[in-house]
Amino acid sequence: MSVIVDLVLGIVTSIGGFVEVGSISTSAQAGSEYGFQLLWAIAVAGAMLALLTEMSGRLSVMSRRSLAAAVRERFGIHFQVVPLASELVLDLLLLTAELGGAGIAVKLLTGIGFQWAIIPIAMVVWAVLWFSGFAVVEHGIGLLGLVTLSFVVSAWRLGPDAGDLARSLIPSLPTHDHVRYAFLAISIVGATVSPYLLNFYASGTLEEEMKQEELWVNTATTFGGNMFGTVVAMGGLVTSAMVLQPLHIQVDSYEQAALMFVPAFGRWAVALFALSLGIGCIGAALEISLNTGYVLSQVFGWSWSANRPRAENARFSCAFTCVLIAATAIAVLGFDPLRLTMISVALTVVVMPVMVLPFLVLMNDTKFVKARTNTPVGNAILAVLTLAGALFALVVIPLEILGG
Amino acid sequence: MHLVRDLLDKAVVDRNGREMGRVDRVVLDLRDGAPPRVVSIEVGASALGRRLGRRCGRWAAALLHAFGVDEGQPLRIHVSQILGVTDTVKVDLAFGETSAANVERTLRRIVAAVPGANR
Numbered sequence: 001m002s003v004i005v006d007l008v009l010g011i012v013t014s015i016g017g018f019v020e021v022g023s024i025s026t027s028a029q030a031g032s033e034y035g036f037q038l039l040w041a042i043a044v045a046g047a048m049l050a051l052l053t054e055m056s057g058r059l060s061v062m063s064r065r066s067l068a069a070a071v072r073e074r075f076g077i078h079f080q081v082v083p084l085a086s087e088l089v090l091d092l093l094l095l096t097a098e099l100g101g102a103g104i105a106v107k108l109l110t111g112i113g114f115q116w117a118i119i120p121i122a123m124v125v126w127a128v129l130w131f132s133g134f135a136v137v138e139h140g141i142g143l144l145g146l147v148t149l150s151f152v153v154s155a156w157r158l159g160p161d162a163g164d165l166a167r168s169l170i171p172s173l174p175t176h177d178h179v180r181y182a183f184l185a186i187s188i189v190g191a192t193v194s195p196y197l198l199n200f201y202a203s204g205t206l207e208e209e210m211k212q213e214e215l216w217v218n219t220a221t222t223f224g225g226n227m228f229g230t231v232v233a234m235g236g237l238v239t240s241a242m243v244l245q246p247l248h249i250q251v252d253s254y255e256q257a258a259l260m261f262v263p264a265f266g267r268w269a270v271a272l273f274a275l276s277l278g279i280g281c282i283g284a285a286l287e288i289s290l291n292t293g294y295v296l297s298q299v300f301g302w303s304w305s306a307n308r309p310r311a312e313n314a315r316f317s318c319a320f321t322c323v324l325i326a327a328t329a330i331a332v333l334g335f336d337p338l339r340l341t342m343i344s345v346a347l348t349v350v351v352m353p354v355m356v357l358p359f360l361v362l363m364n365d366t367k368f369v370k371a372r373t374n375t376p377v378g379n380a381i382l383a384v385l386t387l388a389g390a391l392f393a394l395v396v397i398p399l400e401i402l403g404g
Numbered sequence: 405m406h407l408v409r410d411l412l413d414k415a416v417v418d419r420n421g422r423e424m425g426r427v428d429r430v431v432l433d434l435r436d437g438a439p440p441r442v443v444s445i446e447v448g449a450s451a452l453g454r455r456l457g458r459r460c461g462r463w464a465a466a467l468l469h470a471f472g473v474d475e476g477q478p479l480r481i482h483v484s485q486i487l488g489v490t491d492t493v494k495v496d497l498a499f500g501e502t503s504a505a506n507v508e509r510t511l512r513r514i515v516a517a518v519p520g521a522n523r
Contacts (some may be wrong), residue, residue: 064491072426073413077452131520281435300452301415301426302508313509317521 003217007399009140019148020284021056021101022094022345023233024192025279025338028257030184031179031240032250036160039234041185046230050223050247050384052193053201055363057218060202062366065088069204069298070362073163074075077299083358084299086351087195091292091402093344094194095327098285099125100337101212104254108270115334127283130322134207134306137290142281148276151235154264158242165238183400185394190345192233193353203294207307213275215372239264271383293320330332347395356386405489407442415482415492418499424505427493428452428478439440445486445493447504448478473506 021248030038056067063070072080102121103114110117126136174181197365201222210218244251251257252278261269290306297304299315302314311317331337360383405411414425428451432440447506453464479502487494499505515521 069415072413076413077428077455081456130518131523155499299449300449301423303423310518311512311516314508314515317515318511368512 003220005139008139011364018076019145019151019232019276019280020230021097021161021281021337022341023188024101024257024280025189025251025254025341026184026187026345027233027236027253028240028244028260030188031237031242031260032244033184034181035241035245036164036168036238037172037174038184038188039165039183039237040171041188042192042230042233042237043169044385045189046226048231048319049193049197049229050226051382052198052359053226054219054222055374055378056198056202057205057210057222057361058215058372059359059362059369060205061212061218062216062370062372064206065368066206066294067199067359067362068295068371069368070368071297071358071362072198072367074365075358079358080299083351083354084295086354087199087295090344090348090351091196091288091295093340093347094196094231095288095292095323096330096335097337097341097344098281099327099331100335101254102278102280102285103331104337105274105281108255108258108277109272114203114337118215118328118331118390121285122331123284124325125214126321127308128286129324130310130317134204137286137306138204141279144279145283147272147279148232148270149235150261150265151239152231152259153235155238155242156263160238160240160242161240169281179396179399179403181395182392186349186389186396187342187345188233189389190348190393191341191350193352195352198289198355198359199295199298200287203210203291203298204338207305207313209297222256239379259353268297281332281377289320289324292323293317297398301304324331346393346397349389350397351390352386353390356382411442411445411489412491414465414489416445417492417494418497418502419487420492420498421493422499424495424499425479426452426495426504431480442483444480444482446478446480449507451478468507471507471510473510478502479504 018234027042030041059070060066065073068080068084071083099113099118099122103117103228106112106121107114128140130142205218221367239260240251240257243263244256249256249259258270258273258277261273265272293316296302296314296319304313309322360374360379362368364379366373412427412430414427416427418424425447427445428448429446430442431444431446433443434440449468450461450465454461481495481497484497487496500509
């Protein structure tokens with residue numbers, strides 16, 4: 001039974017990775033513009049996230065430190081300033097985008113302008129964080145997040161050709177607009193492998209007091225959970241490819257993305273899409289806010305835990321409250337959530353080496369992970385993918401901006 | 405012991421295991437004709453800021469001052485008060501009685517007034 005409970009943590013984390021504002025929009029755009037052709041990018045992103053979350057869980061279980069704390073101890077504050085600042089900026093941008101995404105969901109359901117919904121949504125997010133412990137946040141998002149399976153149901157009802165799907169798992173060159181194709185591939189990776197997920201998951205295993213002999217549970221949850229997320233994101237891409245591409249609809253707003261549910265769900269389409277988007281975004285907003293509190297507390301050595309009274313860890317409580325207030329203020333100014341999302345996911349890929357490479361060093365340091373160091377294959381895959389992704393992003397993003 | 409590897413940036417806990425911060429600076433005594441000796445460790449935002457640069461140190465101190473939690477000087481813990489160095493640096497102090505708790509104490513007064521904060 002406890003294994004099932006632990007598996008929820010993996011699923012929750014993967015919902016933050018796949019089924020939130022960034023992933024829904026990148027999958028929908030990729031499907032509507034290139035059909036199934038970018039499915040491989042979701043598979044690569046899913047594999048990367050699975051490897052990275054497994055590592056962050058292993059690090060925290062073996063060393064009793066989260067990723068942020070271990071980086072401070074191993075590399076010192078002079079180095080950590082860079083990844084810390086990057087993570088805080090990305091957390092703020094993403095949190096703003098998630099609040100905007102949840103606002104759009106409310107707009108789709110009720111017709112109320114999305115900016116009006118943002119403050120009440122932020123208050124709900126804050127109240128959940130303030131009044132409940134880690135387990136409630138975790139299991140709540142996990143259970144509600146199951147509604148995102150509607151992407152898979154939708155794709156299944158549309159009956160895609162299995163051979164076409166399998167062929168799309170092998171990367172291929174597009175027939176048109178190569179820069180856009182590369183940009184979308186990078187965005188899919190950036191939307192999936194969000195830095196906050198790694199420290200959030202590591203802190204989660206510490207909150208849950210996972211033991212060293214339960215390390216296999218960590219492996220099972222991270223790979224199982226990420227598989228769930230990968231399949232859901234693929235469902236989004238397939239649905240978009242089969243519904244929007246034939247109609248030549250290019251997704252430049254969430255209202256258009258919602259149309260892709262119409263063939264599978266009829267009059268329930270918009271409501272189901274809005275629920276999936278809303279729950280995904282609120283789940284991610286909870287995780288990002290908490291993670292900001294975790295990261296600051298762990299770097300500076302403050303006491304932290306979502307399971308202790310808020311007044312007992314006043315700095316931690318203030319940290320997650322402040323980031324939520326800041327993101328709400330930016331979101332209310334009325335930035336287009338879709339554009340904000342695309343900026344933050346592209347930035348993620350650029351700064352990824354600063355976060356992943358020191359992480360790999362930690363995962364090979366027996367002082368932290370004892371005998372459970374990484375395999376050379378795992379090291380090589382992650383180092384190559386991260387560096388290649390960042391270099392590629394540095395070329396493609398300016399081209400996309402100039403071209404677009 | 406390697407000071408940078410084994411002491412600097414480690415978490416500092418008080419005698420009850422409560423987190424106090426991290427080893428933000430190590431104070432050495434440079435002696436003529438003898439190896440340098442560790443005198444104390446410093447914990448606090450102003451020490452950390454100063455390590456990042458003089459300007460950062462001034463900003464950190466000014467920020468703390470603006471919020472009325474002026475530590476004046478960062479908390480300096482003499483080596484004789486260090487109980488042991490393992491995964492953390494355990495010191496023979498009580499967090500709440502030191503200046504390292506100033507910010508936490510000030511914020512706690514605000515946080516504790518919010519419903520649900522003490523549950």
